[in-house]
Amino acid sequence: MGSGCLAPKGFEVPEESVWIGNRQGRPLCLGEGKPGSGAPTLKPFGKAQYGEASGAGGCGSAFACCAPRSSALPYVLPGPFAWGLWCMLSCIFVFWWRLLPLLASVVAVKFLFLDQAEGTEGVNDGTVILGLIVAYLGASLVSRLIALGADVSLKWMILGKVSPGNYDWDKKSYNRNWKLHTQFVKLRGVHEVDDYLGGSEYICMFFRFLGARIGKNVCLYPVGSDPMMTEPDLVTIEDGACVNHAFVVCHLNSRGRFDLDRVRIGPNATMRAHSRVMAGAVLEEGAVLLERTLAPAGETVDAGAVKQGWPIGM
Numbered sequence: 001m002g003s004g005c006l007a008p009k010g011f012e013v014p015e016e017s018v019w020i021g022n023r024q025g026r027p028l029c030l031g032e033g034k035p036g037s038g039a040p041t042l043k044p045f046g047k048a049q050y051g052e053a054s055g056a057g058g059c060g061s062a063f064a065c066c067a068p069r070s071s072a073l074p075y076v077l078p079g080p081f082a083w084g085l086w087c088m089l090s091c092i093f094v095f096w097w098r099l100l101p102l103l104a105s106v107v108a109v110k111f112l113f114l115d116q117a118e119g120t121e122g123v124n125d126g127t128v129i130l131g132l133i134v135a136y137l138g139a140s141l142v143s144r145l146i147a148l149g150a151d152v153s154l155k156w157m158i159l160g161k162v163s164p165g166n167y168d169w170d171k172k173s174y175n176r177n178w179k180l181h182t183q184f185v186k187l188r189g190v191h192e193v194d195d196y197l198g199g200s201e202y203i204c205m206f207f208r209f210l211g212a213r214i215g216k217n218v219c220l221y222p223v224g225s226d227p228m229m230t231e232p233d234l235v236t237i238e239d240g241a242c243v244n245h246a247f248v249v250c251h252l253n254s255r256g257r258f259d260l261d262r263v264r265i266g267p268n269a270t271m272r273a274h275s276r277v278m279a280g281a282v283l284e285e286g287a288v289l290l291e292r293t294l295a296p297a298g299e300t301v302d303a304g305a306v307k308q309g310w311p312i313g314m
Contacts (some may be wrong), residue, residue, distance in 0.1 A: 006025060048170045070149055100139070101139035104135070108131075109159050151184060158180055198224050207220070211233035215241070217243040227249075234262045248265070251279055252278060272291050
């Protein structure tokens with residue numbers, strides 16, 4: 001059962017069937033499946049995370065690289081202890097980084113006012129407080145700019161340029177790298193970009209640096225969004241488009257497979273609050289997705305059309 005499913009009491013989901021959204025209180029069937037086909041239930045994610053380990057570490061090692069049951073993974077996948085250690089260390093680093101502007105402002109004021117005033121009549125308390133405020137604002141601005149620059153740089157260092165295709169856990173390292181990169185996103189704050197830059201040209205510039213193709217006069221996330229576009233490389237937003245508190249998702253994680261595809265939002269198209277476009281979807285010129293509307297994978301919304309429903313096109 002996928003995103004937006006709503007099922008009545010007593011509803012039964014047949015084996016291997018796929019369901020999404022709802023119409024009149026019942027989910028919509030995307031695929032009936034083949035009950036009793038005996039298809040393996042171990043998906044690519046399970047193969048990578050829980051398959052037999054390779055290498056000297058073995059499956060019992062917390063640092064071991066997990067691998068599919070049939071062959072070794074083509075990349076290094078840290079064990080649970082290594083993942084936990086990485087998350088803990090990154091959180092500690094982020095904590096101190098976000099505390100740094102306050103510490104820097106206190107040190108700066110002490111050096112500029114208090115140390116320099118020794119042996120004199122002293123410094124007015126109001127001057128010290130004003131100095132703290134100015135120093136903190138300046139240090140915060142510098143730290144935010146550094147964090148944004150680090151986010152962009154680390155995206156290209158860790159993920160590189162992302163292209164459409166299949167990125168199953170047991171075949172490609174994309175998902176591992178994406179999880180590593182999300183820890184660094186905390187450096188700038190999960191909501192820092194939309195809180196301060198949402199709706200302005202600056203947020204468009206930020207996502208252009210991350211690889212998105214964004215035209216002129218685009219209104220992007222004026223009141224924020226969570227998540228914002230997760231794969232900017234695959235997003236094209238043309239002139240005059242508006243993306244409100246909406247979700248631009250270029251990945252499809254169905255039955256354990258992980259696929260990426262492009263999304264295009266045409267000129268003057270609009271995505272209203274809590275609407276969502278999936279991998280491969282296209283909004284043509286002037287198309288509108290109303291509140292709580294889903295354009296599923298591969299769907300094309302015709303020019304000038306106004307759509308509502310979760311999902312549309314069914």
